[in-house]
Amino acid sequence: MSDQRHEHREELLRDLFACTFNGLHTERIENVKNLEHIKEILTELTDLDLIIQASAPERSLTEINKVDLAIMRLIMFESKHADTPPKVLVDEGIELAKEFGSDSSPRFINGVLAQILL
Numbered sequence: 001m002s003d004q005r006h007e008h009r010e011e012l013l014r015d016l017f018a019c020t021f022n023g024l025h026t027e028r029i030e031n032v033k034n035l036e037h038i039k040e041i042l043t044e045l046t047d048l049d050l051i052i053q054a055s056a057p058e059r060s061l062t063e064i065n066k067v068d069l070a071i072m073r074l075i076m077f078e079s080k081h082a083d084t085p086p087k088v089l090v091d092e093g094i095e096l097a098k099e100f101g102s103d104s105s106p107r108f109i110n111g112v113l114a115q116i117l118l
Helices: 004-020 035-043 045-055 066-081 086-100 105-117
Strands: none
Touching: 004 035, 004 066, 004 086, 035 045, 035 066, 045 066, 045 105, 066 086, 066 105, 086 105
16 A cells, blocks of 8 residues: 555655756646645745755755755655644655665765754
């Protein structure tokens, strides 16, 4: 049985990641399934990025892998707007990193999200 919440986060991650290659403009992306949700996330990027940067000062945002950045933005947005427990969100971020990120992504995302959310 598949987890619909995980699948929804995967879709959001794909759309949010695609936005990073289109100047953060949703109108340039075809087949955005969750357009309104992505627009909501994009309106809060500045705030989300400030928190990420403060929690990972050893890397500038431009040095963070775009997949990792999209995962952290997505998870942090959800932490602000849903009643999902922080531990669940950190675990979900790690799982998304294992699926979509590099070999070092799960550890990096765990460190940053744990610092922010736990």
